[in-house]
Amino acid sequence: MSTYFAGFTLGLSLILAIGSQNAFVLKQGLKNQYVLVICLVCALSDAILIGFGVAGFGAIVQRFPEIEQVARYGGALFLATYALLSFKSALTNNHALGSNIEAKGSVWKAVLMCLAFTWLNPHVYLDTVVLLGSISTQYQGEQLQFALGAMCASFIFFFTLGYGARFLAPWFSRPKAWKVLDFLVGVMMSAIAISLLVA
Secondary structure (H helix, E strand, C coil), X not given: CHHHHHHHHHHHHHHCCCCHHHHHXXXXXXXXXXXXXXXXXXXXXXXXXXXXXXXXXXXXXXXXXXXXHHHHHHHHHHHHHHHHHHHHHHHHCXXXXXXXXXXXXXXXXXXXXXXXXXXXXXXXXXXXXXXXXXXXXXXXXXXXXXXXXXXXXXXXXXXXXXXHHHHHHHHHHCHHHHHHHHHHXXXXXXXXXXXXXXX
C-alpha cells in the first residue's frame, strides 16, 4: 500500500496547480455543462499517459524530443487563441448562471477542447509521462500499484474539481463574476503560452 500512496501523492501534487486544463474543467463545472464527460476525458487521458510513462514511454519522449517540440508550439498557439477568446468574452458577454449559458455548445466541441488542453500541453508529457515514469522505476515489481495510485489521484481530483465547482455557483449568478473569471483565464492562458515559447 505504501507504493500505491506514493503514486497517489505524487500524482496529486503534479495536477494540483491551476493550469489550462484545470481552468477548463472548473468553467465547465460552473456552467454545469457536460461535467461527467469532461471529467472522464481528463481522468482517462491522465490514466493513459501515466500508463505510457510507467511502461517506458518516457524514455521514448527523451530520445525523440521532437514530440515535446510539436506539443510545445501547438499548445502555445492553442492557448493564445483561447486567451484571446476569453478576453473577448470578458469584454463583450454578460454571462450569468441561470441564463442560457448552460445550453450553449455541443458535447463534441467540449470534448475536443478538453482533449486539446490535455494533449497539446507539453508539461503533461514532462510531468505525467517522463517524471512519473522515471520515479516508477524505483518501485521495481510494484510499478502497477504506483501507477494505480497516480491514476486514482487523477480521477479524484478532476471529479472533485468538476462537481465541486457548483458550490461557487452563487457568486457566478452575477455577470461581473463571469467577466472577472474570463479575464483571469485569459491572463493565465497567455502566461502559459508565453512560458511555452520562451522555455
